Amino acid sequence: MRDHELELIAALVEGRLEDETEARALIESSAEARREYESQLRVRQALTGLGAVSMTESERSALHRDVWTALRSHPESRPAGTPWYVSWLPAAAVVALVMGLVGVLAGGGDQQTATFSEIGAAIEDGASTAAATESTSGAAGEAAGGDDADGGMTPLDAPTTTMSASTEGHDLAADDAAYFSRQAERMRAGQTSETVEDTTAQDPGFDDCVAEAGLEDHVAVDTVPAPAGTDEEGPSQFIVAAPEGVAIADAPLSFVDPDTCQVVYADE
Amino acid sequence: MTTAARDAELLARVVEGDHAAFDDIMRHHEDRIFSVCLRIMGNRELALDATQEAFLTVFRKAGQFKGQAALGTWIYRIAVNTCYDQLRRQQRRKTTTLGEQVDPADRRAQDAMESAGLRRDIEQALATLSPEFRAAVVLSDIEGLALPEIAEILGVPIGTVKSRVFRARRLLAETLGNQNR
Secondary structure, three states, rough: OOOHHHHHHHHHHHHHOOOHHHHHHHHHHHHHHHHHHHHHHHHHHHHHHHHOOOOOHHHHHHHHHHHHHHHHHHHHHHOOOOOOOHHHHHHHHHHHHHHHHHHHHOOOOHHHHHHHHHHHHHHHHHHHHHHHHHHHHHHHHHHHHHOOOOOOOOOOOOOOOOOEEEOOOEEEHHHHHHHHHHHHHHHHOOOOOHHHHOOOOOOOHHHHHHOOOOOOOOOEEEEEOOOOOOOOOOOOOOEEEEEEEOEHHHOOOOEEEEOOOEEEEEEO | OHHHHHHHHHEEEEEOOOOOHHHHHHHHHHHHHHHHHHHHHOOHHHHHHHHHHHHHHHHHHHOOOOHHHHHHHHHHHHHHHHHHHHHHHHHHOOOOOOOOOOOOOOOOHHHHHHHHHHHHHHHHHHHHHHHHHHHHHHHHHHHOOOOHHHHHOOOOOHHHHHHHHHHHHHHHHHHHHHHHH
């Protein structure tokens, strides 16, 4: 059968035709077309008969409990009206400036004669530059936030981190590294007395994924939401892995893509 | 107030941190989202996980909703993508998707399950389809959505939706034919 005939049959099955004459004539005149129509109709009726399913009350309670628990335990999951990194730009600019000046001063020669007042003036310049950057990036981020939930991220200057270039369906940018670095710091700061054995991964399969990622003697200790702006095709969360038996406060943390089981970011 | 205006206002309140507004959205859409996730995932527990994950994404991305699509369409889209995501993860772990399991306490669901002999067959047949075909035919023939809305949810042209639905029905007919032999 030709495409047009198949289209006619599908439209007839779905009740989309205003005038069914041509389609009816087709299935009257062709045994093949009639078989196709009957087969499609039978399956559609069976599917329609399945109908919508409601949650049980216990499932509904579990859904609400788990969603609110997750939102409370991951405050960074707040709605992304403004890209998260915007609030960090001034601080990042100042840190970069200070580090640059320290590097210059440590480099010897005439540059060592810079005074503290010169450094202070440079920091002030950095702060105003950062403020200007914040204003620009805020507008760009707002414009990039689409209803396809792809979001939009303005790349920051590349920080010094170790990370793989990309994962399946999700290209990691420099700002993702900054996000994971921040998550690692947050975890270490918040769990100073816990060792890795004290924590439980949310999903037993995550440990397999961590092992598959080549992280020997590591276990999954938590998950973090994907950075704002992550493509919907990408993972919605990442596994946090740490060496077994080490206090999390001291542990180098790794972040693993649960789809590809590859390390996307690792602490030095 | 129109539905679109109400949706926009609700999401604006979510972005401002109004948890009650998010709770309203969740309660309004949760059954339909769970239903779609169940048909795609083939298992109530996995469907509940996917529904939860989808609503967390809705919350996180509320500020990115521009109102170009209906809120329900946008949430469906997030849910379908979440299901794809979880199916990929599941495939990686090589766990077998079981047939639909019903909470024994849910007598209503149990009765509904037993009321049609074809039900189990068609659910098993659905599980043999690729996630893309399954999502298309579930949204079309079970949820009864119109082709343009399905195209928007799946992020593909309408022609692709038509083709997927048609081919999915053909594959289901073949599978059901083989099961009944």
